[in-house]
Amino acid sequence: MEQFLDLYGFASVILHAAELVARTVLLGSVVFWTLLAVPEGRLMPPGDTDRLHAIARRTAIIAGIASLISTLALGLLGFAALEATLDISAGALLGADFVIFTGLDLLAMLALLALALPRGVPGPGRRWGLAGAALLVLLAVTFGSHAIARVEGRSMLLAATALHQAGAAFWLGGLPCLVAALRLTPASARIVGQRYSRLAAGGVGLILLGSAGFWFGFIGSVEAVYGTAYGSMAASKLVMMVLLLVLGAMNYRLLHRIAPSPEGVLRLRRFIEAEMAIGIAVLAVAASLTSVPPAMDLPDDRVTWAEITERFTPEWPRLTSPDHADLAIPALQAQLDAEWQQRQAAQRPQAFTPGEGLLPPRNATDIAWSEYNHHWAGVMVLLVGLAALLDATGRVPLARHWPLVFLGLAAFLLVRSDPEAWPLGDIGLLDSLRDPEVVQHKIAALLVVVFALSEWSVRLGLLRGRVRFVFPVAMLAGGVLLLAHTHAISNIKEAQLIELSHLPLAILSVVAGCARWTELRGPPELARIGRPLWPACLIGIGILLLLYREA
Template identity: 85%
Template sequence: MEQLLDLYGFASVVLHAAELVARTVLLGSVVFWVLLAVPAGRLMPPGDADRLHGIARRAVRLAAVAALVTTLLGGLLGLAALAATLELRAGALIGADFIALIGLALLAMLAVLVLAAPPGVPGPRRRWALLGAAAAVLLAVTFGSHAIARTEERPMLLLATGLHQAGAAFWLGGLPCLLAALRLTPASARLVGQRYSWAAAGGVGLILLGSAGFWLGYIGAVEAVYGTAYGSMAATKLIMLGLLLLLGAANFRALHGVAPMGQGLPRLRRFIEAEMAIGIAVLAVAASLTSVPPAADLPDDRVTWAEITERFTPQLPRLSSPDHADLAIPALQAQLDAEWQQRQAAQRPQAFTPGEGLLPPRNATDIAWSEYNHHWAGIMVLLVGLAALLDATGRVPLARHWPLVFLGLAGFLLVRSDPEAWPLGDIGLLDSLRDPEVVQHKLASLLVVGFALSEWSVRLGLLRGRVRFVFPVAMLAGGVLLLAHTHAISNIKEAQLIELSHLPLAVFAVIGGCARWTELRGPEALARVARWLWPLCLVMIGLLLLLYRES
């Protein structure tokens, strides 16, 4: 059970992100079906109308199942963590408010699934029932959010939360349906796209209204944006929303322009796919925000602009490693074990900080080890990016083997990322997995190996078909994983300074993954630009890693 508590923070953020994605698609698909597909279908040929209803119905059913599973798992995980923290049986907590709200959400999702089961066009009563069940889902998750725990400005924050989630459903939630609907005849596809663009515009307005409420209730000052983890994550979310707005504006222009639909259809599809990918990243940030305290609750211990300037002033990278024997954990392991036993004998913790894990002491040698790891990883990623740029020219045949450099990075991460754990340290592999940061590092190593081998095979022409997309999907997954990354550091300021260095890495990874996807999918006009964009993202990631500092 202690191991569950150690991993709870990371697992809860990842699971909550999956729940947010599933729920947003569920609500958006219901809106798409009831408010768009039904009236638009009356203006289409019967064949297109039937296909459109089939698309929406299938999306609602799949999203309902995904939302049910993720919500149930999230509830069970939270219940288990709370029971372990309070040393109570899970049955004693069934009456808790958050369990009741999860139960309400599950019942509403189940109602949506049942209502979507019958084939054909839903009648008026069925449409109202679908909208009512979707509203019940939204109501349950809104009252189960952090806003309900606030003693001040609770009504405003509840309203902001509801508007924010409704806006995401109107804008992002229906994108899978829209993408599938573009396979209808050009006239029907344009009709659906034009109507969806207006719904998406309304969703943007709801998101902005909700964001204004979050600013007033959770942030409140410019200093909190860069001085706290909540503020910097919210700023990162805003940057990605800006990227989404650019893509949405391009889609709006394509759908409402005078050019024939067939000519701009491939470009439109790529932009919608990029919107979906970035939308997932935005929802991952939203999930991460639930694991940190609001900026308004941290008036002290904020990082100042002077501290940021000092930390991010470029210096020469650290290319020499300290001795493993000088690290804090090997030197103080016996003392740590004794202190842990004393704490266990004294009392159980009364509150659990998500993602906290085991917090070992850190000394100057630990910091030097971490900086050394980041700087050498930056060199490898920079080499990959430069080699990919050479490959893009088509003039250096040897450069097509650039994915193999990633294997060196994977081995480096596996061996060096956690010196106190296997294979360098005294802590075994299974015991080390109690620390969420170690888990994430091991997953990152496996991820790098997978996409390196697959991309190399693609470059050699050995793999074709959908396997080609392993690399861009891995880049996107790496960016999303980094957005959910937690740091087992008890110093709030140090954790925030590290967060400020990691968030740009995640954004570049998401952009690079979308660019590589676009290069593979076309059309050629977009592929020519994307061919240079994603290697530049790798170069930027490498440079940021070279500038990484913890002191």
């Protein structure tokens, strides 16, 4: 149970991100089906009409099943955490608000799935039923959100939450249906695309209205944007929203101002695929926001602009490693274990909060160790980016082996990322996996190995087909993983300064994954843009890692 609680925060954020993605697609597919497929299907040939309804129905069913599983898993996880930390019976916990709203959410999803299962074009009654069940899902999620716990401005924040999630459904949730519908005949695909662009524009408006409510209820000032984790993560969402709006503007131009053609439809599909990838990253940030206190609740522990400029003033990278024996944790681990046992024996915690507890002890040598790791990782990523640019020219045959540099990075991360744990420290591998940060480091190293080997094989022509997409998917996964993480709340200022350095890395990783995906998928004119873009993102990541500081 202790290990479960150690990993609870990280697992809850990951599950919440999966739930947000699944639910957004579920609601979006219902919007697509009821507001677009039914009325616009009358203007299409019968074959296209049947395919359009089949697309919406299939997407709704798949997303509904995924929503059921993720919502149930998240509810059970929270229930288990409360039962493990509160001296209350499981029966008494069944009356908790989050349990009630989770149950209502699951019932609404089951009703929606039951209405989606029958084949054929839904009649008016079935359409109203689908819309009503989707509305119940939205209401259950809204009243089960963090807004309900606010004392001041609760009504505004509940409305903002509902608007935000409805807007995401109208804009991002229907994209899987849209990208599949573009395989219809060009005329039908254009009709669907033009109609969807109007729905998406309405979704953008709903998101902006919801964001205004979040600004006044959760953030409140410019200083809170850069001074708190909540504010900086909200700003990261805004940056990615701008990227989504740029892609949406390109889609609008292709749909409304350019004559339909197979090449235009192909470009449109690539833009939508990039929208979907960035949309997942945006929802991952939204999930991670639940692990930090709103900026309005931290009026005194904010990072100042002077502290930010002092921390991020460039200095020469640290390329020599301190001695492992001088680190703080090996010297103090036994003392910390004894103190923890005393606290556990004294009393049980009143409740479990993701990110709670004391940060590990750190001294100047620990900081030097971490900076050394980041700086050498930056050197290797920078080399990869430069070699990939050379490889793109086709004039340097040796440069095609650039993925092998990533194997060195993976080994470096495995050995050096957690010096208190295996293989350098006294903590065994299994015991170290109780720490969410260690888990994330191990996952990152594994991702690096997988995409390095697969991409190298692709470069040598040994592997073809879908394996080509392992590298861009791994970059996207790495960016999303960096965005969807828990936050230690014991040293808020230090956590925020580290957060400010990691968020740009995550955004660049997501953009790089989208660019490499587009290069592989084509068409040629977009591949030419993507080919230098993703190495440039890797170079940017390398430079940011070289500039990383913790003091």
